[in-house]
Amino acid sequence: MLKQQIAPSMMCADYRTFADLLKTFEEQKIEYLHIDVMDGVFVKNYTLGTDFCRRLRDMTAIPLDIHLMITEPEWKIDWFAPRPGEYVSVHAEATDHLQRALAKIRDFGARPMAALNPATPLNVLDYVLDDIDAVLLMTVNPGFAGQKLIPQTLKKITDCREYLDTRGYSHVEIEVDGNVSFVNAEKMYAAGANIYVAGSSSVFCGEDIAANIGKLRMRIGG
Numbered sequence: 001m002l003k004q005q006i007a008p009s010m011m012c013a014d015y016r017t018f019a020d021l022l023k024t025f026e027e028q029k030i031e032y033l034h035i036d037v038m039d040g041v042f043v044k045n046y047t048l049g050t051d052f053c054r055r056l057r058d059m060t061a062i063p064l065d066i067h068l069m070i071t072e073p074e075w076k077i078d079w080f081a082p083r084p085g086e087y088v089s090v091h092a093e094a095t096d097h098l099q100r101a102l103a104k105i106r107d108f109g110a111r112p113m114a115a116l117n118p119a120t121p122l123n124v125l126d127y128v129l130d131d132i133d134a135v136l137l138m139t140v141n142p143g144f145a146g147q148k149l150i151p152q153t154l155k156k157i158t159d160c161r162e163y164l165d166t167r168g169y170s171h172v173e174i175e176v177d178g179n180v181s182f183v184n185a186e187k188m189y190a191a192g193a194n195i196y197v198a199g200s201s202s203v204f205c206g207e208d209i210a211a212n213i214g215k216l217r218m219r220i221g222g
Ligand code: DX5
Pocket: 009, 011, 012, 034, 036, 067, 140, 142, 143, 144, 145, 146, 147, 177, 178, 179, 180, 181, 197, 198, 199, 200, 201, 202
């Protein structure tokens, strides 16, 4: 049974109270901090980058979960200097060299994760199953916070869990990203997800971050 984990999406954070926010996350035993990196090419938006990751590591011991929404990530993984215990995800659609990118993350001693857009079939993972510790299933099209869940991605979570289990990869985790609201999280949990990117739809919805985390934990099995 994989552990149910929460990864707040730091692009949704209020920077005016950032130190307090990190303290709350530590008190609430948040498992990962999700960092969205967008290059304006793979997705049209720009967000967080290498300096943000470096500074965050100085401020907290919570491991990072770096989501690279950038083209040809294999050339830029070093810039993030991934650490053991951290996740780094690369999109299958963003490179012709998915295996190389995943192997590079492993070389740093970090945990490789393959990210898939909603329309990307699971079979792109067929020959990289030994190279991953997790699959990131986008439940919206990547690029912006505050979007609506694409309903057919719920079935994709179920299919992905079955795909991994039947091939002997029950240890590989499934992270979900996009409109992980309290209501949707419950459905994602039932479908087989176990890491939840919590953005404007849950943890950052309203003032009481600690209460939101508690509420989300209740929806994903306590
Ligand atoms: C994109 C981001 C967004 C977002 C998640 O990769 O991770 O999906 O911050 O939060 P929501 O969808 O709840 O705004």
